[in-house]
Amino acid sequence: MEKLFAILLAGVAVLPIPAAAQVIAINQPAQTLSEGRISTLPDAAQAPWRAYLLRSEAQRRADRAALAAELAPGQPAPPPPQAFGGGEKSMPLDRDAKWYASAEARHMADTIVSFQTPAGGWSKNQNRAGAPRLPGQRFANDAETMVQDPANFDAPQDRFWTFVGTLDNGATTTEMRFLARVAAALPGEAGARYRQSFVDGVRYLLAAQYPNGGWPQIWPLEGGFHDGITFNDDAVAKAAMLLEDVAEEPALRFVPEHLREQAARAVSAGVKVILAAQVRQNGRLAGWPQQIDPLTLEPISARNYEPRSIASAETTDILLFLMRQREATPEIRAAVEGGVAWLKASAVTDHAWTKTPEGRKLIPQPGGGPLWSRNYDVVTGKPIFGDKDRTIHADVNGISVGRRNGYNWWVTNPQHALDAYPSWAKKVSG
Incomplete structure (x- = not known):
């Protein structure tokens, strides 16, 4: 017997399907800016x-022209750079300050x-x-094997020019923080090129910020x-x-004053868009999405298996960021x-999210x-789970084994925010 789900959610299309299949919707792609x-x-x-x-x-256009000009x-x-899992690990930020002056650093x-990038x-x-x-070597990784599938929400417009400037996977901000440590360990002319590269990174972050204070995943x-x-x-x-550190940290005073002033304004705008993006349920503030539409600030989907939602991991990160703010406004x-x-x-x-002979599953424990x-x-x-075929499920155990094994559908890191909350609440109430 088929059951027609009566809920029609913005961003998903609801299909008449067998209730036993636990498919509740079909994921829909986000819109390009x-x-x-804009004319609306x-x-x-x-x-x-x-x-x-x-x-x-x-x-x-300027970035592409600059790369082309490097070749006669x-x-x-040259062959493109090879993909490398965990790029952040190749830029350690936890070494002793003296290490950042070493030949390795x-x-x-x-x-x-x-x-x-330019x-x-x-x-x-x-x-x-x-x-x-x-x-002449590309800035981004080898894309020759990337399948250009129009049904794939993540398919780039040009697979040979994608993620050329991004905040995804900690990119750009991690490079900048590493450069700042090396620059601090190399005062004077020895650290000049690293300071300049950091300043160019500040300009990049300021240019990439949307008029309302948010940042896209990729810029341009x-x-x-x-x-x-x-x-x-x-x-x-x-x-x-x-950018908050750029505005306030003495170690980053090598950044020109006008950029430090812009950085302070950018942080204020970023906080405002974060506050505006918080989802309300039944009139109460809840958590935050993985990503939101830049114009409407409504939750949007990402990859085929990532539906519009309230995301617990992103909520955790945002809460920790807000609890770090020096002024706890109302x-x-x-x-x-x-x-x-x-x-x-x-x-x-x-319950436990664990490996079983049938793949990872949520099981009673x-x-x-x-x-x-x-x-x-x-x-x-309620919890929802996506699959590569764009189906959205009510039960994680009902999605394909490959997607269950390839994505962390149940997480524990929100406990970090809950652990940090009591001391923050005491501080702001005192």
Whole structure:
């Protein structure tokens, strides 16, 4: 017997399907930021968005032209850099301060500088302990094997020019923090090129910020969900925290004063968009999505198996960022209290997310947890789970084995926010 689900959610299409299949919807792609969409805004709001879009397009053309100019006419380009899992691990940020003056650290810093895009950002998933970029070598990884599938929400417009400047997977902000440590260990002329590269990174973050204070995943823009304001991988919070340090930390005073002033304003705008993006359920503040539409600030989907949702991991990262703010305004306090309450109410106990002969599954386990679903429906508040065929399920055990094994659908890190909350609450109430 088939059951027609009556809930029609923005961003998903609901199908009549067997209830036993536990498929509740079909994921729909996010919209690209475009001139047409900007033209639907009130007249007074259109100018800054139109200027932003034009600046993004001009920067992409300039980036591509700069790369082409590195080669003589007819000269073949070097092979592209190879993909490297865990790029952040090749840029350690926890070493003794003296280590950052070592030959090893300087080699990493030189590689980082060589891969900085003309816009000032960096690509992701690369070994910064490896060889520096060669003239004419692409900034991003090998894309020759990438399948151009129009049904794949993540398919780039140009597979040979994608993620050329991104905040995904900690990119750009991690490179900048590493450079700052090397620059601090090398005062004077020895650290000049690293300081300049850091300053160019600051300019990149300021240029990439949307008029409303958010940051896209990729800049210059590439379209699709990458244009969304991205909380995934802590992208917005990491950008804001870095700029906060630029504005306030004495060690970064080598950044020109006018950029430090712009950084302070950028942080304020970033906090505002974070507060505006918090989802409300039944009139109460809840958590945050993985990403939101840059114009409407509504939750949007990402990859085929990542539906619009309230995301527990992103909520955790944002709560920790807000609790770090020096001034706990009434709006910040309300946001934190609402987010913490939502995490507490959403926790699952007496279960384990574990390997079984049939792949990873959520199974009963007395004393297990607390666990949080990676995604919660923005309307019902119930856990939801996506598959590569765009189906959205109510039960993680009902999705394909490959997707269950390839994604962490149940997480424990929200406990970090709950652990941090009591001392923060005591501090702001005292």
